[in-house]
Every structure is written in structure tokens, then in C-alpha cells.
Amino acid sequence: MKITVNGKQRTVDVEPDTPLLWVLRDELAMRGTKFGCGAGLCGACTVHMDGKAMRACVLPVSAVGDAEIRTIEGLSEDGSHPLQQAWADHNVPQCGYCQSGQIMSAAALLAVNAMPSDEEIDTAMAGNICRCGTYPRIRAAIRQAAEAEQS
Amino acid sequence: MTVLEKISRRDFLKATGVSSSGLLIGAALPTTLRADVLQRPSGDALNLFVSLREDGTVEIIAHRSEMGTGIRTSLPQVVADEMEADWDRVTVIQGLASADYGSQNTDGSRSVRNFYTVMRQMGAAARSMLESSAAQRWDVPVSECRASNHRVVHSDGRSIGFGELATSAAEQPLPALDSLPLKSAADFRYIGKDVPSVDLADMTTGATTYGVDVALPGMLYASIERRPVMGTSIESFSADAAKKVRGVVAVEVIKGTDPNGFKPIEGVAVIADKTWSAIKGRQALAATWTDSAHNSHSADVYLDELMDAVSSKPGVVARERGDVDAALAAGKRVSASYRTPYLAHASMEPPMATAYVTEQGCEVWACTQTPQATQQTVAEVLGLAPEKVTVNVTLLGGGFGRKSKPDFSAEAALLSRAVGKPVQVVWTREDDIRHDYFHSCCAQHYEASIDESGAVTGWLARQATPPIDTTWDASADLMSDGSLSQTFGSIPFAIPNLRLEGHRAPAHARIGWLRSVYNIPFGFGVGSFVDELAHAADKDPAAFWIELIGEDRLLDFAPEGFEFSNYGKPLSEYPYDTARFKGVIRELTETIPWGESLPAGQGWGIAAARSFLSYVAVACKVSVEGDQLKVLEMHSVIDAGLVVNPDRVHAQMEGAMIFGLSLALMGEITFEGGEPQQSNFHDYPVARINQVPRVIRNTITASDAPPAGVGEPGVPPVAPAIANAVFAATGKRHRTLPLNKAYRV
Ligand code: FES
Numbered sequence A: 001m002k003i004t005v006n007g008k009q010r011t012v013d014v015e016p017d018t019p020l021l022w023v024l025r026d027e028l029a030m031r032g033t034k035f036g037c038g039a040g041l042c043g044a045c046t047v048h049m050d051g052k053a054m055r056a057c058v059l060p061v062s063a064v065g066d067a068e069i070r071t072i073e074g075l076s077e078d079g080s081h082p083l084q085q086a087w088a089d090h091n092v093p094q095c096g097y098c099q100s101g102q103i104m105s106a107a108a109l110l111a112v113n114a115m116p117s118d119e120e121i122d123t124a125m126a127g128n129i130c131r132c133g134t135y136p137r138i139r140a141a142i143r144q145a146a147e148a149e150q151s
Numbered sequence B: 001m002t003v004l005e006k007i008s009r010r011d012f013l014k015a016t017g018v019s020s021s022g023l024l025i026g027a028a029l030p031t032t033l034r035a036d037v038l039q040r041p042s043g044d045a046l047n048l049f050v051s052l053r054e055d056g057t058v059e060i061i062a063h064r065s066e067m068g069t070g071i072r073t074s075l076p077q078v079v080a081d082e083m084e085a086d087w088d089r090v091t092v093i094q095g096l097a098s099a100d101y102g103s104q105n106t107d108g109s110r111s112v113r114n115f116y117t118v119m120r121q122m123g124a125a126a127r128s129m130l131e132s133s134a135a136q137r138w139d140v141p142v143s144e145c146r147a148s149n150h151r152v153v154h155s156d157g158r159s160i161g162f163g164e165l166a167t168s169a170a171e172q173p174l175p176a177l178d179s180l181p182l183k184s185a186a187d188f189r190y191i192g193k194d195v196p197s198v199d200l201a202d203m204t205t206g207a208t209t210y211g212v213d214v215a216l217p218g219m220l221y222a223s224i225e226r227r228p229v230m231g232t233s234i235e236s237f238s239a240d241a242a243k244k245v246r247g248v249v250a251v252e253v254i255k256g257t258d259p260n261g262f263k264p265i266e267g268v269a270v271i272a273d274k275t276w277s278a279i280k281g282r283q284a285l286a287a288t289w290t291d292s293a294h295n296s297h298s299a300d301v302y303l304d305e306l307m308d309a310v311s312s313k314p315g316v317v318a319r320e321r322g323d324v325d326a327a328l329a330a331g332k333r334v335s336a337s338y339r340t341p342y343l344a345h346a347s348m349e350p351p352m353a354t355a356y357v358t359e360q361g362c363e364v365w366a367c368t369q370t371p372q373a374t375q376q377t378v379a380e381v382l383g384l385a386p387e388k389v390t391v392n393v394t395l396l397g398g399g400f401g402r403k404s405k406p407d408f409s410a411e412a413a414l415l416s417r418a419v420g421k422p423v424q425v426v427w428t429r430e431d432d433i434r435h436d437y438f439h440s441c442c443a444q445h446y447e448a449s450i451d452e453s454g455a456v457t458g459w460l461a462r463q464a465t466p467p468i469d470t471t472w473d474a475s476a477d478l479m480s481d482g483s484l485s486q487t488f489g490s491i492p493f494a495i496p497n498l499r500l501e502g503h504r505a506p507a508h509a510r511i512g513w514l515r516s517v518y519n520i521p522f523g524f525g526v527g528s529f530v531d532e533l534a535h536a537a538d539k540d541p542a543a544f545w546i547e548l549i550g551e552d553r554l555l556d557f558a559p560e561g562f563e564f565s566n567y568g569k570p571l572s573e574y575p576y577d578t579a580r581f582k583g584v585i586r587e588l589t590e591t592i593p594w595g596e597s598l599p600a601g602q603g604w605g606i607a608a609a610r611s612f613l614s615y616v617a618v619a620c621k622v623s624v625e626g627d628q629l630k631v632l633e634m635h636s637v638i639d640a641g642l643v644v645n646p647d648r649v650h651a652q653m654e655g656a657m658i659f660g661l662s663l664a665l666m667g668e669i670t671f672e673g674g675e676p677q678q679s680n681f682h683d684y685p686v687a688r689i690n691q692v693p694r695v696i697r698n699t700i701t702a703s704d705a706p707p708a709g710v711g712e713p714g715v716p717p718v719a720p721a722i723a724n725a726v727f728a729a730t731g732k733r734h735r736t737l738p739l740n741k742a743y744r745v
């Protein structure tokens, strides 16, 4: 089976029902995408499929087809995406485990809504749990990144 | 006097693991290891390594586990400050499990308070050796040399970089720690400053290594079907069916014991080449289990029984003052009972461990809060000497007390031995929630008397709580004074007559400690009842708290028959200071519009607690519209003594308030037929961003008292503050958690 991840085509030999999450992690050794619930409930595994935020833990690899997958490793070359910078400025992460998924969800939001309102941020990010409770800083970082892009 | 010793390169490698696979530690081998210092532990004494390379890189060992508090940053920042090292040239290296460090158990909110002084001494020792070595090189008195920002400077203006001194500094005699001069607070470069986390860049790019990210060549993955009810064991399962799943290579039984302490519980492991194969293979096992005495456990029925006992029958007395029965008979009587459920930790990363057993011993990589207990437990289950077990600590995707238990590492070790390959044990979310060391359910009953002036004259409190001790001793059924020291037994109120009692409550589930532990239920009981009394006395709740605490004094509980554990610290060093307790309440009411008049359906609530030696007050503002409860604002004030990294303290308090919000609004594990009824975030919800107030603000009280706990103390006052706010908003008193039993949240 062939899938395209971060612009590179990869061949994997797995059962078609294998969730993309485990293909990324175990087959392709891309472990920035995390496992949190395996049931589409927490967002730790969020990746982009053709630019849209998807939960890789409930996405069978066979459903990927020709779509372009982007993971946290491919969000920027060097951590310079405006969201990654804003995350650093606000010292957002605590344990950090949820943050790949948070940043990928936020990036998908800003891609379609450059200046989200507080409500829109909450709605778009409600699928991503942070058990450490970094939500106030996530909100602030998304607002900063949005404003930085505007100016 | 504390003795300093140089350590050999070999010991350094052993203790830091820099020479091992390089998997977890990106740092290069130290080329020059000269300024290392090792303080041999004496009693509670601890040690830390500092090394300096010829290129000027300072390597500092983090020996505590990083689970989100920023400890991998804050302790090294203390060392660097005292050493006058430039933070940009510091590399933090995670230490392995080693008795040389003293306790590495990262729980109880004690990393900074136990290691602050040791870290300063380690930094100061290195600085002094650098200064001596520069003095020798220049042939001048050492008093003319001063380390400053990664250089040693002579009074005549010449200077030399730390790196150039690396070799000669090591040849200096080692200074005595006790006589080392420490910097004055005015000269602090990093202590008290918001130094960004050392792991920040990796955390925003997905480059971090947590327990689940460890990958060894040839590694297999295991998913384990564990016993559903305490006390059951395996009856039957189909290894063949599991082995039919592509990728499955073995099925192994792990024998369990009850109570299991730190050891694994009974289970059947499916081992496969990939995580998904192991999970699928396990689904095919169709395991059946024997009966157990706990098969009839229902949390609801059990809590009914405990509630009945505390509200109707006298219990075992833990603390007593005056004659509470006479007081209750004389005054206006107020009584209330509070009910709080089991909770699960649900750290974002479930427990994950990798082990490789070879003829040489066992190496473990795990997201553990307790590397040493992991080493000990793995050694025990394998029948090895502890020194044969090497434990590497990965980053932890949250811990909250769950990862203090090394059971998952022991599972990995047993399975690796069985198959002769490295094995990673992957706990699914369902495993994590269903097989947690649960936060205990709790029943409480309070009675108080109020005289005409509105003063409280008597306080009777009873609790029934399955104790944590049952994890090791199945017969334990009464809370110890140590456990009751968490708020219930240590109330600071100036009430002339009081009696605190406990009922027996055997455990029917595995009990553990969860972020702030018994302060959660007791903080709720005490924090709610004080509010109830304030309203009964027709007084402002914040002013009433202050009045109830009474005059400034240092508390001593011994005369009242109560052995107050004070979080393991002597009262001489960390007194229970009522002035500081009142101080945070006062400061809080000054930072919020306390007393403002609000539209109908809105209200402010306040509560406070001393836990882990810190004093915290929390105020919440809520709105109730129909059956919709919304928390609009949360504010806290913490007096944690000296603070090393204010930004991380704010972050911990923000997180703690949201943790408290989760449990107050939604946290509940129920049991039926002995089995937990929840399994994932759909039925064990935790706070999501849309439930979190837009205003969450923490204030740090300026204090030069010794550093106290920060990770946990923000949690206990939250639930009562919310319930008290709901009362202010609606006139309805809620004495049962979580609040989603009464409202949409
Ligand atoms: S791991 Fe995919 S949503 Fe939780």
C-alpha cells in the first residue's frame, strides 16, 4: 500500500484496517503523532489529510488513498510555523504529550479561518484534550499566531 | 559536615546512562569530566552531578521525572545560577535510577522543596572550584577571582572562560558544602525568573521521547487483557485465536497477586510485531475469569452504606479538643454530609514501558515517576539483584500519581524475559481507566454549633474512606493520621470544641494517590461546610474563613492526640502558619471583585486549603441558566514560599484549577459487579477547552519562606469554590460530586 506523508510517498505492508496512527508510528517511525485514546475522543493523534484535521487513530490506512497526509514532523522544517513560535512564546506545553495534536488542530483551523473568534477557537479545539490544562495558553497562542499572520 | 567526592568517569556513565543506547539522551559523551561533584547521601541528603566540557558546555543531571511541572528546567536553573553558568550553554541530562541521588520519587509536590538547597550547593561547589583554578593559573589569591556569567574574572579585569578551566578545575580540592558561600538573592540570574522549559522546542515539533516512543531494534509490542475485578484470576482464554491474528508471536500469562502493591495484576498478554497486531490479537482472546469476593461491589450501594455510617454512628476518634457534644447541644446546630466518587488519573499518555532482559540483566525505559521503585520491583519480579536492572526515565505524558506505580514496567520485564526480546507494553486508554489505582471514594459528615454572636463553638466531623494502604495490606480499613493530615485532620480553625472521627471502609478496588490525594474529598467537605456555616451565621464567606481560622499562630496538633504528618517535613522547618493561610484568602478577595452584586443566576464562591506545605485560596464565578452550569472565572492565590520559576508555578496553578474543574463537574468512576463502568473519554470526561473559563488567573504571594509544593495544592479548593459559587448563584447546596448529576456542564 502506498501513502503520501509530508510530501513523500511511502510503501507500507499492513492490514488495511490498521489505523493510520500505528502506521505512522510503528511502520514509518514517525512518533510525533501520539496515542491518547484510540477512539477519536482526545485529538492526541491529529494529523492533516488534504489539509483537514483528522484523528489518525480511527482512520484506517486503507481510507487514505491518494490524500496528502501531514504530521507534526512536516508542519515546518525547523519549528518555525507561526503556531510553533506562538506556542514557544507562551510556554504552552506542560507534559507536552497532547501538543502535537493541539498544534495540528490549530493549524487546520487557521488554514480555513485566519482570524477565528474565541468561540471559533473553542469549537475547533474542543476535540483536543489537554489533561494538564494548558487551554488558556493554547487560546492565547492561537490568537497571537493569527494576529502575526495578519500583520 | 557533608563530604564531597570526585566521581570517576565510569560512575558518571553508570549514573547518567550517557553511554547507553543514546536513545533517550541526545547529549554527546562528556570529553572532560573534571568538575563533577557527588555528595554522598547521609540520611535524607541527596546529590547531583555537574560536569563541564572543554568547549564550555555545562552538563547538569535532572534526576527527577518530567511530567509537566517543568522540573527538568527549574532544578538545573538553580544549579546554573549558583554556578554562574550561562543558561544557553547548559545541557540537561536525564539521570538513571540510582540510589546515589537519594529519593527520585517524583510525587508529593516535593522536588523543589527537597532539592533547592542541594542544587545550590552543587552549583556553588562547581563555581568555587572554577575560581580556585583560575586563581592558580594567574597565581593570585582566590579572593580576587569571581565567577561571572560563564567566565572567571580577576579584579584587575582579565578573565577566562569556564571551558578553558575544565581540566584544571577538577584538580582543585573539593570544597566543604556547608561552608560554601551561596549567592545572595539580589544576585540571582535565573532563580525566580521565567526560564523557558528545556524541552519546549521538542514538544512543539513532535521530537520528544515519551514512554510510548521508545523503539529498540527487534522490539515486540504487548497488549494485556487484565483481570476485570479485584481478586479474580484467569479461568480460560484462547491463545490459538489470538495467534491467528497476523503479527502475533506469543501469548503469555502474567500471574498476579491481590493486593498487588507495585506488582502487576493478573492478565494475559498478546505479544506481536506491531502495536495494532497486539491489540487485535488480544481482542480474540475471549478470556474468562474466576469469581471474586469483590464481584458484588457497587460504588453507589457502597457509598450509601458509608454515608449512612458517618451520619448516624460515632467512629474512631482521631483528634479531639474540649467537649463537642456539650457544645453541639447548646448552640444552633448545622449539619451536612458530603459524597465524593472514585476517580481515575487519565494522564494523556497511558502507562507505557519497554524492557529488555538479557543474560546481563534488565534494562527498562519507562514514563515513570519512580525510577528507583521501578528498579526494585523489576528486580523482585525477575529475581535479580537491583544493580542488574537499569532504568531509563523518558518524558512522562502526565503522571498525576499513576506513574508512581511501577507495575507496568514489571509487566514489560516479565514479558521480555518470556520471549527473549525487547518488549513494549502498551496500555490502551481502556486499560488505563479500568485498571487504575483509583482515587478513593469518600463519605463525610459534619455537625457544628453556632452561638448567638455567630461564632462556631463545636465541630464534629466523620469520614469513611477506603485507604491507600489497602494496596499493600488487604486488611487495612481505617484512615491513618498520616492520610487524615490532608485537610480533614489538620483543620486550622479556632473552635473551642471539636472531634474528628473515622469509620472503617474496606477497599473493593485498587486505591492510589491522585494529584493532591485526600485533600480532594476533604478539601471539598471542609471547604463546603465552612461556606454553609458562613451562610448559617449570616456572614460573608471570605471574612468567615478568616474569622474561623482566628488569630495568627503556629499550630501544633499533638496535644489533641493527632499525629500531623506535615507532608514529611518537621513543623520547625515548615510551620502550619495561620497568618499565611488567612493571607492568601485576603489577597484573593483583593484581586477579584469579591462582594460585587451580580445578575440573577450568577455567583462567586471561595475556598482555601493548605496542602503540600503551600497555602492556596481559590475563587470561582459561575452562572446557572436553567440546567446549564458554566464556570465563568477562576482565580487563585498561592503562597508557596520561595518560587524558582514563576511562569511554571502559574502554569501548574492554571492546570490544577482545570484539573479541579474536571473532577468537580464530571469526574466519576462507578463500579457494578466489581467492575469499573467507565473506559474512555466518552464516559470518563475531562475538561475540554470549551468548558474552561476565559478568565483563569493565578497570583503568587511574595514570600521568602522555604519553597513548598506547587504541582498539587491548586486542586483541593476548586471543587468547593465551584459548589459554593453555585449556592451563591442559586441558593442550592450541592453536597455530592460531580455536579453533572444536577446540571449540564
Ligand atoms: S488517540 Fe486519536 S483521538 Fe485520541
Ligand code: FES
Pocket (backbone or CB within 6 Å): A093, A094, A095, A096, A097, A098, A099, A129, A130, A131, A132, A133, A134, B068, B348, B397, B398
Ligand atoms: S500538556 Fe500534558 S496533556 Fe497537554
